[in-house]
Amino acid sequence: MEQVLHISAEPISLRVKDAARYMGVKDPDYVRSLVDQGYLRARKAPGTKTLLISVQSIHDYLGDHK
Numbered sequence: 001m002e003q004v005l006h007i008s009a010e011p012i013s014l015r016v017k018d019a020a021r022y023m024g025v026k027d028p029d030y031v032r033s034l035v036d037q038g039y040l041r042a043r044k045a046p047g048t049k050t051l052l053i054s055v056q057s058i059h060d061y062l063g064d065h066k
Contacts, residue, residue, distance in 0.1 A: 010055060012056075013055060014053050014058075015051070015052065015053075016028045016031050016032060016051050016053060019055075023058060023062065032051070035053065039061050040053050040054065040057045040061055041053070041054040041056075042057075
């Protein structure tokens with residue numbers, strides 16, 4: 001019997017708008033406020049103004065367990 005392996009890849013980080021959608025919130029400013037308050041980890045994409053939110057920090061904040 002042949003075994004099939006399904007691999008689900010999750011991004012390491014998301015732009016603010018995408019992070020808001022991922023978290024199920026409508027307002028990207030809410031995500032920015034969570035970053036400002038230290039609840040989510042984020043960094044600037046090199047050479048841009050784009051803020052990238054750590055997907056792991058989203059899971060930590062939401063209390064997701066893997």
